[in-house]
Amino acid sequence: MRVALIGPPGSGKGTQSANLRDRYAIPHISSGDLLRDAVSRETELGMQAKEFMSSGRLVPDKLVLGMMKERFEQPDCAAGFLLDGFPRTVAQAEVLGAMLDAKHAPLDSVVALVVAREEIVVRLGGRRSCGKCGKLYHVTFDPPAVAGKCDACNADLVIRDDDREETIRQRLEVYEEQTAPLLDYYRNIGLLAEIDGVGVQADISGRIAAALEVV
Numbered sequence: 561m562r563v564a565l566i567g568p569p570g571s572g573k574g575t576q577s578a579n580l581r582d583r584y585a586i587p588h589i590s591s592g593d594l595l596r597d598a599v600s601r602e603t604e605l606g607m608q609a610k611e612f613m614s615s616g617r618l619v620p621d622k623l624v625l626g627m628m629k630e631r632f633e634q635p636d637c638a639a640g641f642l643l644d645g646f647p648r649t650v651a652q653a654e655v656l657g658a659m660l661d662a663k664h665a666p667l668d669s670v671v672a673l674v675v676a677r678e679e680i681v682v683r684l685g686g687r688r689s690c691g692k693c694g695k696l697y698h699v700t701f702d703p704p705a706v707a708g709k710c711d712a713c714n715a716d717l718v719i720r721d722d723d724r725e726e727t728i729r730q731r732l733e734v735y736e737e738q739t740a741p742l743l744d745y746y747r748n749i750g751l752l753a754e755i756d757g758v759g760v761q762a763d764i765s766g767r768i769a770a771a772l773e774v775v
């Protein structure tokens with residue numbers, strides 16, 4: 561099972577990644593983890609990537625794809641893998657596709673979690689944290705006993721900058737703009753499975769599994 565999972569922030573992608581990894585016993589490969597790992601192990605590609613990162617530049621596709629290639633050679637990828645957060649662009653998708661075709665191991669499916677923007681604003685915009693002890697709450701899904709106050713230490717709850725509605729809307733807009741061409745690309749080559757990402761976790765996992773098992 562070779563799958564890529566795509567979803568906006570707040571779509572539950574992390575949870576579904578873990579479910580897929582466990583269900584199919586495949587490694588979960590995120591480009592961010594791969595990069596951090598290569599840098600910390602000081603591999604050749606890692607050292608090159610570090611130069612870009614330490615000067616605040618984007619790590620070029622070539623390096624990330626090189627790390628992917630090395631990762632796919634690991635024995636745990638024999639039964640497949642789950643890609644998370646990669647590819648992000650059509651250019652990356654094309655190179656990845658060529659790389660996997662050369663191994664006669666193309667992607668089986670690209671799963672896109674679909675969650676309406678307003679739903680994500682509710683999910684992410686409702687997060688609160690205690691200004692004193694850091695305990696997390698959600699105004700709808702996990703509210704404190706007394707509104708605006710921490711259960712543990714009674715301090716005021718605060719909204720982190722990342723959880724402000726404006727910031728969330730901006731992030732979603734950027735995400736949608738960047739991701740739309742990628743979704744089109746995979747839709748056109750018949751690999752895209754768009755999954756309704758709203759509802760109970762188990763139901764969403766079931767929808768993903770159903771889509772993958774008809775592949």
Ligand SMILES: [Zn+2]
Binds near residue numbers: 691695
């Ligand atoms: Zn507290």
